[in-house]
Amino acid sequence: DAMVIQNPRYQVTQFGKPVTLSCSQTLNHNVMYWYQQKSSQAPKLLFHYYDKDFNNEADTPDNFQSRRPNTSFCFLDIRSPGLGDAAMYLCATSLQGDYGYTFGSGTRLTVV
Amino acid sequence: SQKIEQNSEALNIQEGKTATLTCNYTNYSPAYLQWYRQDPGRGPVFLLLIRENEKEKRKERLKVTFDTTLKQSLFHITASQPADSATYLCALGDTDKLIFGTGTRLQVFP
Numbered sequence: 001d002a003m004v005i006q007n008p009r010y011q012v013t014q015f016g017k018p019v020t021l022s023c024s025q026t027l028n029h030n031v032m033y034w035y036q037q038k039s040s041q042a043p044k045l046l047f048h049y050y051d052k053d054f055n056n057e058a059d060t061p062d063n064f065q066s067r068r069p070n071t072s073f074c075f076l077d078i079r080s081p082g083l084g085d086a087a088m089y090l091c092a093t094s095l096q097g098d099y100g101y102t103f104g105s106g107t108r109l110t111v112v
Numbered sequence: 113s114q115k116i117e118q119n120s121e122a123l124n125i126q127e128g129k130t131a132t133l134t135c136n137y138t139n140y141s142p143a144y145l146q147w148y149r150q151d152p153g154r155g156p157v158f159l160l161l162i163r164e165n166e167k168e169k170r171k172e173r174l175k176v177t178f179d180t181t182l183k184q185s186l187f188h189i190t191a192s193q194p195a196d197s198a199t200y201l202c203a204l205g206d207t208d209k210l211i212f213g214t215g216t217r218l219q220v221f222p
Contacts (some may be wrong), residue, residue: 004155031208042116042201042212043156050208090155096208098144098163103155 003027006091006104013081013111021076021107023091032074033101034066035090043090049074050096081111114140116213118202124219131189133216135202138183140211142204145178145185150199150215159200160187192220 004025013019023032030051035043046060049068063085065077078085088108092101117136125131135145144163148156162169162178162185169176175188189196199215 006155035212040214042214045209045211048209088153092155094208098161098205100146100158100161101148101156101210102158106153106155108153 004091004093004102004104006089006107008107009105010108011110013078013109015083015111016080019078019081019109021078021089021091021109023074023076023104024072025093025102026072027093027102028071029093029095029102030071031094031096032068033092033094034074034076035092037088037090037106038086046076078109081109083111085109086111114138114204114211116140116202116204116211118200118213118216120214120216122217122219124221125192127193127220127222129192131192131196131218131220133187133200133202133218135185135187135213136183137204140183140204140206141180142206144205145176146203146205146210147174147176147185147187148201148203148212150201152199156201156212189218192218194220194222196220 033048034046037043047056067075088106090106092103094101115138146161147159150156177186199217201215202213203210
């Protein structure tokens with residue numbers, strides 16, 4: 001089945017130690033998104049790609065970076081995780097336009 | 113700034129009744145609005161989309177209305193079942209970007 005896969009499901013990292021979360025898709029969607037969701041809060045858009053064109057949200061901290069080496073894969077890099085970065089990170093894909101998003105199951109990040 | 117409001121208190125209803133969830137927004141004129149279901153520890157799942165020029169959309173037991181004058185969308189689940197228990201997120205869109213509300217938790221009791 002076509003889907004969006006996020007790895008790992010759970011990630012524990014040390015304060016200040018760089019961490020990378022990954023997302024892959026088999027839907028061939030040209031738009032990919034990274035959202036951060038903290039407990040009982042709305043998913044917050046960090047950045048998104050139209051194909052290879054990167055779009056950063058104005059309030060996304062510089063500590064967060066992203067890479068999209070090809071259509072299928074997208075990575076979220078957190079350069080120096082702080083305790084406040086503990087959250088669920090959601091990857092989503094869509095076709096360009098007003099289409100519904102397909103989300104992965106998310107990666108739950110814990111910072112110790 | 114843009115603001116989306118969904119009832120933060122859980123909605124508890126009995127099986128078989130119609131659940132109605134509300135999404136209000138301010139400082140925004142979205143081209144479309146979407147509703148998602150989210151189960152604990154999982155990613156949201158797309159349910160329905162309604163565009164600014166549409167008043168109502170239906171899909172099986174689901175119905176969505178969109179009033180751009182009131183800046184409000186209503187989401188209805190008819191003949192609700194315990195399996196419908198989840199958090200329901202409203203999301204507003206313009207071009208290719210969605211802004212989500214915090215969601216309303218629905219609990220359907222047998």
